[in-house]
Amino acid sequence: MKKTRPDLSFFGKVRELSYLSSYINIIDNNAAVIENCKQIIECNEVMAKVLTGSFEVEIWGSGLALSNYCTESVEIRGKIESVKLVSRKVRERE
Numbered sequence: 332m333k334k335t336r337p338d339l340s341f342f343g344k345v346r347e348l349s350y351l352s353s354y355i356n357i358i359d360n361n362a363a364v365i366e367n368c369k370q371i372i373e374c375n376e377v378m379a380k381v382l383t384g385s386f387e388v389e390i391w392g393s394g395l396a397l398s399n400y401c402t403e404s405v406e407i408r409g410k411i412e413s414v415k416l417v418s419r420k421v422r423e424r425e
Contacts, residue, residue: 353383389415
């Protein structure tokens with residue numbers, strides 16, 4: 332029986348091709364760009380929370396502000412101190 336790698340499975344390819352995976356680019360500690368986000372939940376000077384397909388992304392720091400929001404992408408600028416990923420599956424169970 333031939334085993335398939337998980338990253339080559341049908342659902343893995345569908346997820347990749349339909350852009351359901353999210354990408355986070357952190358530039359030094361000055362900016363973070365989150366691509367393929369679904370919703371901005373909260374943003375203030377110390378915390379920004381963004382919902383993606385699989386995770387809630389929390390960015391903590393100081394002087395945080397949304398500097399760019401376009402279709403399914405957001406840029407957060409300020410002094411970034413930490414990034415926390417919370418699985419949506421875990422959040423739904425709570």
